[in-house]
Amino acid sequence: MDIVTILTVAVRHAGPVLLVAMGGLLASRVNIFNLALEGFMLIGAFSSIVGAFYTGNVWLGVLFGVLASTLMIIIYAVFIIELEVQPVVCAISIITLASGLTRYLLNPVFGVSGRYVLSSELAMPVVHMNWLEAIPVAGQILNNHSLLVYFALVLPFVLAFVINKTKYGLDIRAVGMNEEAAVSAGIHVRKVKYSALMINGILCGLGGAELALSVYMFNVGMTNGRGYTALAAITLAGCNPLLSLITCLLFGFAESLVVSLSGVGFSSYLLGMLPYALALVAAVAPQVARRCIHFIKRKKSETEMISEYYRN
Amino acid sequence: MKRKLKKTLAMMLAFVLLASAVSGCGSKSGGESEKHRIAFVSYQAFDSSEWLQNLTKGLKQYEEENENVEIKCIEALAVDQYETKVRACCEEGFDIIITTYSDMADATIAAAADYPDIKFGILQGEMENIADYSNIADFHLNRTETAFIQGCAAALMTKTGKVGFVGGSDSGGINEILAGYQQGIAYIDNGTEDVVTYCNSFTDPTIGKEYALQLIAGGCDVIFGAAGGSGTGCAQAAEEQGVMYAACDVHYTDAAPNAEIGSAMNYFENMVIAFIDDTIHDNYQGGTSREYGIAQGAAGYEFADNDLAPQDIQDQVMAVSEKIAAGEIEIASEPLHK
Incomplete structure (x- = not known):
């Protein structure tokens, strides 16, 4: 497989993860460590298939997925904000509930177990842009993705703007840094937390819908750890939207690389390790680089000082 | 207000616990010694x-x-x-x-x-x-027997002379299926090559589809999926790309109505x-x-309900199945290559 295909697949893979990661990032920014991203994504994936099945329209399916996942996150929010339940404990129950509920509901809704495949007319359409063809490599990589993938690619920039340049972003940062100080500054903390979580829910729903509708089927547990990957990506990036974009794309690239390297004799154990090894490198590399730069700078200033001293 | 809510929730929880305890008791039946x-x-x-x-x-x-x-x-x-x-x-x-x-x-x-x-x-x-x-x-x-038959079917059906395998994990059970598949291909002996991949998941159709697309891009025209839910993605890829799919455990005709050759069915x-x-x-x-295995009725090969496999190939494949049931073919459980 050539590099263009690898990168195209990487972008396709990163899309849903990116959407979910951006949601989790907002929650993290208001000091809620949302471990349940996986659960909300799964709910979104399942509901989008149900919605598409009943309405016969992909976009209504997406809407349905978003609504269900938002509804779920409101329940989560009520528990952790009003009832002061430990977010991680609540998250675990949400994940359990999501995996059990989606598995169970397959039977009453579709009358099947394990999986349900929609007709191929209900697949998420891909957007083909003629003008992109003119650009040699990047054009090919960025062409023929679904609308939600493009939205995912633009989203980090929007979020970076919102968080850093708007009043709402300031509120979010204030709540995240010091809640009490935010209260005394007259910020409606509860409202900010609810709104951030609701956006998180919407994005998880979109991520799930993209995942499920791009293959127009639901399979039990089909998110397969993507919620955790998203969480890892934003944690690696220190909750910075633009850095998260890079880490998500890195994860997508690693997955895609594994696919392209399979079938030519590499051990599948080694290949399975690759994304995590890459993540580890990505986590450690900036620190190492920073240390190196620091070291070099210190050496330089020391020699400068010494030479200065002798000159005098 | 908050307190009241907590109280209500606690009571609801207690009620659920009580209800489950009662229902648990109900299922206990009287001891008949014969039963x-x-x-x-x-x-x-x-x-x-x-x-x-x-x-x-x-x-x-x-x-x-x-x-x-x-x-x-x-x-x-x-x-x-x-x-x-x-x-x-x-x-x-x-x-x-x-x-x-x-x-x-x-x-x-x-x-x-x-x-x-x-x-x-x-x-x-x-x-x-x-x-x-x-x-x-x-x-x-015994999964090797039906996988052997699947290998025969794949080798007989392929036009490019190259078939693929997508396993859910590189582990004992899956490798037994792979072993049967490869020996089935070797049994037909028409120079068919096989490519082995593992997608490391049994529940991820998205990744399964990518693996199948990769195999198809590499010239495989039959994909054998032994990867549970991930296999559904492989089946979909085969259907969309107009190649064939060989199924395992159950039929995958929901995802590949026109592309499934048949399935190495298991009757647990x-x-x-x-x-x-x-x-x-x-x-x-x-x-x-x-x-x-096949002889005990716990496994069997079933062609899909479409016109993909011509009658003469079906006959040929079912003849192999009968030979296996009669114990005429020895199948090893180690894959020929990975």
Whole structure:
């Protein structure tokens, strides 16, 4: 497989993860460590298939997925904000509930177990842009993705703007840094937390819908750890939207690389390790680089000082 | 307000607990000495896959047909539940307890040691030192036979001379299927090449689809998926790209109505029922491992309900199936290459 295909697949893979990661990032920014991203994504994936099945329209399916996942996150929010339940404990129950509920509901809704495949007319359409063809490599990589993938690619920039340049972003940062100080500054903390979580829910729903509708089927547990990957990506990036974009794309690239390297004799154990090894490198590399730069700078200033001293 | 809400929630929780306790009591039945009480403990949820659904359906039917049998199906979905639930079954007074997969082997061994009078069976236990345990019988499905037939079908159907394999994981069970598949291809001996990949997941159709697309781009025109839910993605890729799909365990005609050649079907229910039947008719063989295959009705090859495979190929393939059932073909369980 050539590099263009690898990168195209990487972008396709990163899309849903990116959407979910951006949601989790907002929650993290208001000091809620949302471990349940996986659960909300799964709910979104399942509901989008149900919605598409009943309405016969992909976009209504997406809407349905978003609504269900938002509804779920409101329940989560009520528990952790009003009832002061430990977010991680609540998250675990949400994940359990999501995996059990989606598995169970397959039977009453579709009358099947394990999986349900929609007709191929209900697949998420891909957007083909003629003008992109003119650009040699990047054009090919960025062409023929679904609308939600493009939205995912633009989203980090929007979020970076919102968080850093708007009043709402300031509120979010204030709540995240010091809640009490935010209260005394007259910020409606509860409202900010609810709104951030609701956006998180919407994005998880979109991520799930993209995942499920791009293959127009639901399979039990089909998110397969993507919620955790998203969480890892934003944690690696220190909750910075633009850095998260890079880490998500890195994860997508690693997955895609594994696919392209399979079938030519590499051990599948080694290949399975690759994304995590890459993540580890990505986590450690900036620190190492920073240390190196620091070291070099210190050496330089020391020699400068010494030479200065002798000159005098 | 907050307090009231907490109180209500606490009361609701208490009510749910009470209700579950009451319903638990209800299922206890009076002890008739003639009746065989059998517990089937699954490590996967019954509604999570088709084979388990078929299995529970089969067991229920068997229970209805035989008055002296009572079967209870129980889920133990986490490692910490395995031993607790198996022991609970022992305490409940079940005579025969069937556990599932090597995952539950340790729990079964631990419980069996304390209850020597109960007959234990483990489905796909893959236990190495089974002879050490006189009240555990391991019974497992022979997947190599149907995979062998699938290999024959793939080799006969391919036009490019290159076929692919997508496994759910690089592990014993999947590699047995791979072994059968590769030997089936070699048996036809028409120069067909095979490419092996593992997608490292049984529940991810998205990644399964990417693996299949990669194989198809590499010139494979038959994809054999032994990857559960990930296989659905492979089937979809085959359908969209106009190549063929070889299925495993169940039919994948929902995802590949025109692309599926056929499926290496497994009938777990027949195997479990055969085991129960043997056991209640005093033919229990503790400390041994038994294999069920085509000859015992626990596996079989079925062509998909479409016109993909021409009649002469179907005949050829079914002839191989008969040969295997008659024990004329020896199949090794080690893959030729990975």
